[in-house]
Amino acid sequence: EVEGFERLVINFRGLDCVTFVENVFALSRFVRAAGAQSLLEDRKSAEDVYESILSEHRYRDGQIDGYVSRLHYFSDWVEDNHRRGLVRNISAELNGILDSEPVDFMSTHTDAYAQLIDTSNISLIKETEERLSAAGRRYVPMDRIDEVAQQIHDGDIIAATSTLAGLDVAHTGIALWIDETLHLLHAPLVGEAVQISETSLAERIEKIEGQDGIIIARPQDEPRREATSARER
Template structure:
């Protein structure tokens, strides 16, 4: 006679190993899991009427969060890092977008959040090692546009095209610990060759003030640069302020925390020597 408990135990064991396999793909401390639970409860009370408003509100909920570099460079293999205690400019944008899409789609589970985070952070939404992460923000925008999550509106605003080799990681291998692996390094060289096939479209710095009324709060902004081999140096979220001007909501390395720029965006950029303008991507509501 077959023992039904054997079947139950085997099933439980398979489920345990499946959960362990999934857990190995995510790096998240108990503190960050607790912060997620607290934040989602608070954010559900402040959801905006549209995605742009929600992004603005979610972004402001992170005000004062410390700026921390390289929070994704954890361990020996690429995992989906969830870290709310310290953000750089890109992880700030990614976390805000993931939370906002959840809220607009009336979702609240941690699994919903990690699904969105993986989708926006990795090429075609699939975490498959370090090279699958969208390291260059122009590729981040293009790939998330293919996913239907954002729309690059830079050209519509009067953006101009620029042919520029994007190869900073390949020419500065020593700055990226994961590129010590020959396999990762060779894969990133292939990525850079693909990115080089696309022209960079940006709105010149001296055109921003006259176009800022066309940029909505909640739009994602990338700061295009003249630095050799790089596409952008910084990212953030557009936010209109009571002064009637467009400002930048961002994780600031200079001031060490998430903040809203004191100066309007057009004036703020004039103080960045290498800045040539901005790229603007408008988030689009989509359920996963």
């Protein structure tokens, strides 16, 4: 997060687990975009297109409209991107179970978020939390990950669900198959090297306290609308 008004921030040297997923997803869409090769000959145009793609993932309805327009809760990120056809949440297809625990971590830990010094932001965050809590979230419990692993593809977005009260997702990464074993490609620490999990995804979730399952979102090859720079919004 940055001080002041909400704006798109791109920092490839300081990725956390979420911004790593967002940027890998954005880069994959960028290189598949029509005319990507020619765009690289025009840095300004390339940057504008990339910013537009990243904004589509990061903000509700792809529009920057203040601090609360950012999809802070990752289950919200998945559902908003699913609704717009950018990913498909396949957790229910894999017989995921319902997590109906309330989501309220941000509004109950306002001191951890500089922008929540503004009480109007707190009110809007609470509205988001109430909606997420009412809807619940489908996830695959950790003891069933091996059972469904063969249905998870390289490049699927993985969200490790949290057991911490009020928090929906504890960590994110990208599914990666190596020698017939499903691993997690992820950024475990801000600014540190991206890693591939040493153990299988299922074993990793089981060993880490505070995580109890996964939400799986599959990137979709959707035709994109005409892009405009995030700076022009």
